[in-house]
Amino acid sequence: MPPTKTSRVEEEHQDEDQAPCDPWTYCCQSDSESCPTPAAAAAAANDSEDDPEDLTEEGLKARNAVLAVSKSVVALAASIVGADGDPPSTLACTGTVVSHEDSATWILTSATLIxxxxxNTEVHEASIAKIEVLLHNKKVVNGQLLMYDLQYNVAVVSIDIQANLPVVVLSDLPESYFLTPSPVVAIARKFESQSLQMKRGNTCRTVSDLDCNELMISTCQIEQVFIGGLLIDLEEKIVGMNFIDDETTPFLPVQVVRGCLTHFKKFREIKQPWLGIRGRALHVLELAKLEKICHRCPKPHSGILVDMVLIQPPSLKPTIPEASRANCEGVEVGDILNQLDGVVLHSPGQLTAMLLDKMVVAMDTRKPVVIKAFVRRPRDGMTFDADLKVMERPPGECDLLFKNRWTLPQPEMYYWVPAETGEWVDESD
Structure with a gap:
């Protein structure tokens, strides 16, 4: 039904007042205040922040946080058979032990590995990709690609059960956790030296250039080997999974990573949730856009600004009847999704994690799940409730339009040297 003005007392939808901080304060910071430039971050990386032997209070906390998960951190290498007699090229990155399933140990990493x-849409065939895993005890074992998802760029590699490898538990953080910058540590294990690596930095309020709205940014100046590794804070909380871009260090928030792992365990793939909506968090918007919103309606404490809506694409009607029945209950571009089922929204990552969880219910019941959204419309000051249907994303046009397109820089490649040396060398130059 179309949205109408509501006379309800606004405090009924003000649960966000209970948040420990007002994200609007951070909305109105300049970009330079929230996240340093790449040059500034690189300069900062040269000081003691990246020194694992830094014995300051913060340095010791960072080191202890890394050591707490070190036995679960592994190095992975995928050797791809070369063509025309060329030596196999090998891409190395980091993974984390996340589960023991029957006779196998699961390692979560980035799909960049393969x-x-x-x-953007293809991986190497298993027949030409040899995956090896370096454990914390220097043991190298063979790995098998079990599952992967190119939407969120995650993958699971399976190895024979290793009882001495502790599992890292992925737990959701408080919804407002990312509203303020906090010190974090990126973790990797390097195949060549077999050593644990760490890079310190901070989370910051900015968006990634990669086409994945869920991604957030840290100032950790990492190298390729950190891809797929953990980002943790100084309290030993898992913050997310690291990726790499030309000038920034994006990471996938832990709640999305946790949702992906839940789907892998239950469905052996990620069942992509479909709302037909994409948007950005208010606290990362440009000041000019925020000013327009503020002039037209009382300042929202938090939410997702809708910047794309796709409903009933004509070309899909004959083949995707579910898509034609899907609707966004009057939600339009420019609206703000403030709450879902009474939970205040702070970021696209939080929204995606909620949808992944709802998708589990939808698959179990074999029918769409309805979630209630509280929506603000800055254009005329209207507020209304909307019933949004969560269903599995249809293939075809919808899928292509909303699919995350990862454009990654050319990675460093490693090559095997003669077998008698048995060492790794970087010949990427």
């Missing part, structure tokens, strides 16, 4: 360079 992606074809320059092709």
């Amino acid at each position: 992606r074809k360079q320059g092709i």
Whole structure:
């Protein structure tokens, strides 16, 4: 039904007042205040922040946080058989032990490990990709690609059960956790030296250039080997999974990573939730856009500004009847999704994690799940409730429009040297 003005007392939808901080304060900071430039971050990386032997209070906390998960951190290498007699090229990155399933140990990492360079939608065939895993005890074992998802760029590699490898538990953080910058540590294990690596930095209020709205940014100046590794804070909380871009260090928030792992365990794939909506968090918007919103309606404490809505694409009607029945209950571009089922929204990552959880229910019941959204419309000051249907994303046009397109820089490649040396060398130059 179309939205109408509501006379309800606004305090009924003000649960966000209970948040420990007002995200609007951070909305109105300049970009330079929330996240340093790449040059500034690189300069900062040269000081004691990246020194694992830093014995300051913060340095010791960072080191202890890394050591707390070190036995679960592994190095992975995917050797791709070369063509025309070329030696196999090997991409190395980091993974984390996340589960023991029957006779196998699961390692969560980035799908970058097996992606074809320059092709966003393809991975190397298992027959030409040899995956090896370096454990914390220097033991190297063979790995098998079990599952992957190119939407969120995550993958699970399976190895024979290793009882001495502790599992890292992925737990959701408080919804407002990312509203203020906090010190974090990126973790990796390097195949060549077999050593644990760490890079310190801070989370910051900015968006990634990669086409994935859920991604957030840290100032940790990492190298390729950190891809797929953990980002943790100084209280030993898991913050997310690291990726790499030309000038920034994006990471996938832990609640999305946790949702992906839940789907892998239950469905052996990620069942992509479909709302037909994409948007950005208010606290990362430009000041000019925020000013327009503030002039037209009382300042929202938090929410997702809708910047894309796709409903009933004509070309899909003949083949995707579910898509034609899907509706956003009057939600339009420019609206603000303030709450879902009474939970205040702070970021696209939080929204995606909620939808992934709802998708589990939808698959179990074999029918769409309805969630109630509280929506603000800055254009005319209207507020209304909308019943949004969560269903599995249809293939075809919808899928292509909303699919995350990862454009990753050319990674460093490693090559095996003669077998008698048995060492790794970087010949990427």
